[in-house]
Amino acid sequence: MNDSPRTDTTSPAEGVRRRGFLVGAAGLAGAALVAGTTATGAAASGGPLRVASGGRARASVLWWGGGSARFAAAELRDYLRAITGVRLPLRAVPAPAAAPEGVTGLVALHTGTGGGRITASRLADAGHELAGAPEDSFTLLGDATCLLLTGLGDRAPLYAVYALLELAGVRFFAPAFPAYEGHHEHVPATRDLALPAVRHTDRPATGLRRQYAEEGFSHTAASLPPLLDWMAKNRLNTFVYPTDYLGLGVTAYDKVRDVLAREAGKRGLRIETGGHGYDSFLPKADHPQFYESGGPVFDIYNPEALDAYVGKVVAFLRERPEITVFDCWPPDVGAFQKPVLDRYGTASNAESVVVNELAEVLRRELPGVRVERIAYASTVRPPAAEYASDPEVIVDFAAYSRNYDGHLGDPAIGANVPFADALRAWRTTHSGPLAMYEYYRRYRWRSLPVHPLATIAGDAAFEAGLGLDGIGMYSEPGDWITYEHVQSLVAALAWDSSLDAEEFLDGYLHARFGDRAVPAMRRYYDLTRLDPDTHAAGALSTAYGQARAALREAAGQVTSAAPRTVLDRLVRNAEVALADMRIGLAPADGAELDAARREYRALVHRNRFNGICLPNMQAWWRWNGPDGQAPYDDARIRQDVVDSYAGPAAGFADPGVLVLERGGDAVRLDVEAQDADFTGHTVHWTATAPDGVLVRPSHGTLKVRGTRGDAQRVAVSAAADAAAGTHPVTLDFHLADGTRLVASQVVADIR
Known part of the structure; x- marks a missing residue:
């Protein structure tokens, strides 16, 4: 144990x-x-x-x-x-x-x-x-x-x-x-x-019961052992970690390979890797001769390019014998380039050329490894008969732009009808394994409390009727508590698709929170069934406010530490969600919107290690607004988030932007710290400011333990001769033993 x-x-x-x-x-x-x-x-x-x-x-x-x-x-x-x-x-x-x-x-x-x-x-x-x-x-x-x-x-x-x-x-x-x-x-x-x-x-209902790390903001060498432990206890059998997500070197398989191989090995769990990006193995910068058509995919019709890609994948897998499934996915793009489409007709046909060649080579050279392809975006429909997928290839069906107001096979949900039709077409034309890649916890939901339990159960029944072979969804330890029951339900349905989701919820609520709290918790789950992509901020804000009230009512009905702890976290999540909605409800370009963004940013940072919210790219966009955007593949932002979760503690400053008048009054800045590993820490901080900017005091000490962060108020001012414009104020954090933590920057807007 x-x-x-x-x-x-x-x-x-x-x-x-x-x-x-x-x-x-x-x-x-x-x-x-x-x-x-x-x-x-x-x-x-x-x-x-x-x-x-x-x-x-x-x-x-x-x-x-x-x-x-x-x-x-x-x-x-x-x-x-x-x-x-x-x-x-x-x-x-x-x-x-x-x-x-x-x-x-x-x-x-x-x-x-x-x-x-x-x-x-x-x-x-x-x-x-x-x-x-x-x-x-x-x-x-x-x-x-x-x-x-x-x-x-x-x-x-x-x-x-x-x-x-x-x-x-x-x-x-x-x-x-x-x-x-x-x-x-x-x-x-x-x-x-x-x-x-x-x-x-x-007996299991399906053979592919998976958990994905996906973007991996909060997956660390320390979080993977307990995650794989939970997987085995809930009858999942495959963990998927990307080879190198977006090719940034941030979320990369080799960084966690040793711990994954050890923990999966002793439990008998399968390891799957790969993911979006032929270019992870055949980067354009290193092989421009294979991208004469311009990209985003290499020149699939060029035999030398195809051989080079396949050769690199085979070499990678040969050196990593613990891997049993390789995800041969194209880059995460909306469409392939015209020369490739002109040659093959559709992106799915072109994808088949790559996948089938890799499957054939692996069958000869590494017969213990299966190949997986993804039905997603421009490849969501199956290829033409002459490009049919190798029957030994696993097909992962990803209905990215579906909604969750109803199950995938419900004809009343117009957005889902094309995906249901495409899934049926795959089942008709592909004789090999066909599984679902699901989004029951989405990055674009920004850790909002979303629990479409009836939809999940309906999906399972629809997909079982088609004879699908498995399901997987991704997770983040950073907001696992928010989606705890969703994760448990999906794992249970992967094993037994005939499971009664209502009875499962009832049993979970009694077991987790006790009999007296069940009515309030049922209201909470009913109020948080809404898909944020299809409901306006006003409706969501009302629902989240009522959900928070239900959680507080439930908290008054429990007496033991376990339900109190979980309810405390869920209340915190509801408060973050309400702050998120205040951004959506605030008038454009005004003080109310600025205040809402600041509040949301502070709440996300204060709770990022409490299991209920994740400071991912979508959250970053939310608190910065359209004028402060960064590209989705910003490696620095992603690495800072990953390093924060890998560290024992972290700090930040509130607000993230200070407006300073030259020669004017000092402006308040709160330097804060949080406990990432819940063992308690003393965090030392030091501020480094540009010429003409004064931070008083310029250093200090914060003590954090568990959910109890700490903060110190400082004053920041600009001298009369300070240079106008935006300048960074850097806050460095470290522990008493010298362990350096992720630095935080504040933008000083000097006017």
Whole structure:
């Protein structure tokens, strides 16, 4: 168990309700298991297996095999210790004489502390349960003597262990990000634990259950282990990290490769990389001869250019054997250049030329790697028959400009109809894997509270009806708490597309916030179902104001630290959202608009490490307005954000722009700091100003811990002979041990 779970005492009634939430999400029938039956009603024979009683171990944890088996056994031991306070013996057992086909590892709980063995008959029983099931299927077979946890493929033993822990009352709400302050999970506490007889086999609805890092503003080497940990606990199987997002060298696979390979490897998770940009491997600056048509894509019709691209990708993958899927995506542009379209007719046809060639070469040279293409923007519709995609290629369908007022297949939602038609066309023409790339958490939503739960459920049903093979969405640790339930729901539907989303929400609310807070939290989720792209600022502001009131009402109904912490964060998010809406409601070019932008900027910076908002490019544009824009691929802004999340603390100044009159009165500036890793820090700051600008005091010390930031007020003035124009005032921040933090700049507008 990588991260210390939160331990609480749960009443029996609460335990039953909470078990229904996450066990149900994984497709297990929690109540039936307690009664000793399977999900289909067949009786599981035997009495309960005693795990611990009276402060003593009554069972042993056994394991065998590769993949996740060893890690799964350690997880089971450590969580059972967290529940009971007792550390069970952990032992490896010899390889079985005849493991069922497809089983690469297993874990078992065996009565007694002297070890034990797993009988051939029990293994044969597991083989019968798993016969004909897809990869990742798992089975739990237990009686008073032995409880076997195994399945098909490397991940299955770990999935089985987490399913058993859910039966014991553990709840895996979120990754162990610092902003949760330990309240990412619920672990019940009991001195006496006995597990009932169980016979249950569970199968995934889809084979591609993914989580994307995408732009990666807040994904760091420290945040990736808890994220992959949560993925495994929620039955996801593939993590996608870009090779080099936008080719800027900011969010790049090799920067996190070691931690990804380690953490994914011990859980058996797949690693996928690539992403937008043939030019990441064949940059125009280095290979101008391959861009005679001008770009944005290389001259696909030039055999030398195509061979060069494919060769570089193959070399990259050969040196990184942990990668199992490569995303062969074109640059993120609206259209390909005319010479390419003249040659192939459509962008989808041209994309097929690249994808199919890469797939063919990899089939010969690296057969363990699959190629993925994206159906997106100008390539959203499938290619013509003569350019059909290789059937072994994965197609990721990305309905970028859809809306979320209704599900993708709803004919009443006009904006979605073309995408539904295109998706059906892909399913008709492509015999290989077809999966959804979804935007249930969008960068352009600026961390607004958006929870279109009915739409998500409708999408899952529509896509299951078409026989799709998976779903993925991207995330940012920086605003994970805002989208906690959305992430959990999507993961649950990826495993079981028939899941009742209403029941899932009900179980989540009872488990996360307690019975008394459920009515208020239901109102909150109903009020935040709106798509910000299709509703005006006035309607959104009203909804967010009412949502904040519902959260405050819920906060008055809870008594324990876990729901109080989450509700505190959600209230903060609602306040950021309301500040965002005040920008949209303010009259143009006036003091009210300037004040709204300043307030929004300050709130985003003060809360950027609290798990509820992200200072991404769209947020940056929002607080700067049209006169202070920066390009979307501004590497400096992106790197500063990434470095802030990677650091232990950070600082900024409010406001970001000071208007100074030469020889005039001093203007107030607040120097602030926040705790990024929630361990507490003393932050030292120093201001460096241009000639003629005076900052008093010019240095200071701030103490931060958790959500409690600190601020120091300073006075800034311009001398009578100061040069007019805009000039930077730089604030440098560092810790007592000399660790340098990201600097912040204030623009001094001297008049």
